[in-house]
Amino acid sequence: MAGRMITLRLNGQERRVEVEDNETLLYVLRYKLKEMSVKSACWKGECGLCTVLMDGKPVKSCMVLAVEADGSDIVTATGLVKDGELSPIQKAFVEHGALQCGFCTPAFVVAAHHFLQKNPNPTREQVKEFLSGLICRCTGYAQIIDAIMDAAKYYRGEQKASP
Amino acid sequence: MSAPYFTLPEFKYVKPSSLEEALEILEEHGEEAKIMNGGIGVVAFLKERLMEAEYIVDIKGIPELKKIEYIPGKGLYVGATTTVNELIEFLDKSPEVREKYRALYEASTHLADAILRNRATIVGDILEGLPYMDAPGPALIFEAEMHAVSKSGERWLPVDGIVMGPMMTQLQPNEIVTEILFKEPPEGARSGYVKFASRTEYGIVNVAALVAHPNDPGKRVVKIAFTGATPLPYRAREAEEVFKKPEPFGKLVEEAVRVIQDSVEVLEDPYASADFRKYLMGILTTQLLVKLARGEW
Numbered sequence: 001m002a003g004r005m006i007t008l009r010l011n012g013q014e015r016r017v018e019v020e021d022n023e024t025l026l027y028v029l030r031y032k033l034k035e036m037s038v039k040s041a042c043w044k045g046e047c048g049l050c051t052v053l054m055d056g057k058p059v060k061s062c063m064v065l066a067v068e069a070d071g072s073d074i075v076t077a078t079g080l081v082k083d084g085e086l087s088p089i090q091k092a093f094v095e096h097g098a099l100q101c102g103f104c105t106p107a108f109v110v111a112a113h114h115f116l117q118k119n120p121n122p123t124r125e126q127v128k129e130f131l132s133g134l135i136c137r138c139t140g141y142a143q144i145i146d147a148i149m150d151a152a153k154y155y156r157g158e159q160k161a162s163p
Numbered sequence: 164m165s166a167p168y169f170t171l172p173e174f175k176y177v178k179p180s181s182l183e184e185a186l187e188i189l190e191e192h193g194e195e196a197k198i199m200n201g202g203i204g205v206v207a208f209l210k211e212r213l214m215e216a217e218y219i220v221d222i223k224g225i226p227e228l229k230k231i232e233y234i235p236g237k238g239l240y241v242g243a244t245t246t247v248n249e250l251i252e253f254l255d256k257s258p259e260v261r262e263k264y265r266a267l268y269e270a271s272t273h274l275a276d277a278i279l280r281n282r283a284t285i286v287g288d289i290l291e292g293l294p295y296m297d298a299p300g301p302a303l304i305f306e307a308e309m310h311a312v313s314k315s316g317e318r319w320l321p322v323d324g325i326v327m328g329p330m331m332t333q334l335q336p337n338e339i340v341t342e343i344l345f346k347e348p349p350e351g352a353r354s355g356y357v358k359f360a361s362r363t364e365y366g367i368v369n370v371a372a373l374v375a376h377p378n379d380p381g382k383r384v385v386k387i388a389f390t391g392a393t394p395l396p397y398r399a400r401e402a403e404e405v406f407k408k409p410e411p412f413g414k415l416v417e418e419a420v421r422v423i424q425d426s427v428e429v430l431e432d433p434y435a436s437a438d439f440r441k442y443l444m445g446i447l448t449t450q451l452l453v454k455l456a457r458g459e460w
Binding site for chain 2: 020021022023024027042043044045046048051057058059060062063064065067068111129130132133134
């Protein structure tokens with residue numbers, strides 16, 4: 001089957017890549033564009049660890065066809081880093097020890113970034129509800145929720161990112 | 164590369180930009196073409212080799228399928244490509260409409276998860292045809308209908324009976340569903356939705372119910388529907404009939420629950436036994452109906 005060229009913006013950079021119609025966005029991001037922060041685990045839309053922002057909204061990239069992403073804007077956890085510095089949500093994960101093995105962290109970070117942009121004043125319940133599509137097998141979620149609640153102050157504009 | 168869900172079978176992806184173009188493709192390729200929208204169902208079925216397709220027709224490029232409109236007296240129209248999160252946002256901004264369609268709102272906020280809801284659609288959730296879906300129950304109690312269009316015409320189909328099993332519907336291969344209409348609820352009605360989920364996001368018993376004028380037998384309306392419990396979405400019409408008797412609401416709830424438990428064919432699967440499902444149907448239905456009647460839902 002003949003492939004086709006698609007163009008997408010990956011973390012602000014325009015990328016052209018040849019894809020097959022039956023390839024998922026996860027496969028193309030991770031194995032063709034070598035964006036290794038996008039993790040591959042369940043491949044069936046359950047664990048959420050392949051979550052990326054597609055045109056500003058979180059999607060599970062294992063359930064998206066790569067051809068659908070033609071012309072779209074994709075942001076991963078790598079894209080949250082500016083000039084080599086972690087973003088406030090990433091720093092909050094570090095400060096709160098919201099990770100053990102780190103495998104799920106990029107997905108949580110990028111999803112939480114979207115969530116806090118939309119809802120900078122969440123309750124713990126709202127955070128939990130939002131996280132229901134993401135699975136972490138190490139931490140038990142408490143520190144993850146702490147980190148997100150804490151990082152919210154940056155999204156409310158109460159605190160500038162620390163130098 | 165050989166992990167079970169890693170690959171999809173080969174197909175040709177097409178993304179028509181108009182309804183006419185899409186209908187032309189379906190007319191030409193018939194059953195070899197499958198419609199995809201959010202892909203939650205289609206991509207999963209393809210991965211599991213439960214579906215084959217020569218052509219995957221992505222309908223997200225058809226502008227008129229993106230729509231949410233409430234017309235007083237007629238109902239709530241939701242386009243085929245409108246995502247569940249778009250519906251939730253609309254209802255959050257229109258509290259009066261949200262209260263009219265509370266069961267639909269609650270089902271939407273419990274459908275899959277917050278991330279999948281950026282791609283999942285109400286129409287897709289209903290047509291996927293698995294027993295555990297969330298949208299069919301509210302669709303049944305609001306007497307919803309889907310608008311199906313083909314090159315040879317158009318028709319409105321009741322959601323009740325539209326699904327015959329996983330990926331099996333009453334729709335013809337050349338038809339596209341453009342929108343779903345949730346009809347205007349009866350005057351004075353309250354509705355609600357309860358999802359009892361196991362460790363997965365799948366509800367093992369989901370109850371949608373609507374109650375209007377519970378203490379006035381002449382005007383009383385009760386509607387009850389289930390998913391998760393039964394192989395197909397189930398509208399409990401016999402139990403609804405019970406509420407036409409001129410007796411107190413509370414007494415009739417007990418009788419209606421018995422009618423449900425005695426008459427339905429209940430699923431038995433690794434998530435729950437048939438007996439446990441029947442037990443849950445009784446408890447959840449009783450609680451929901453009583454709360455709706457008291458105005459506590």
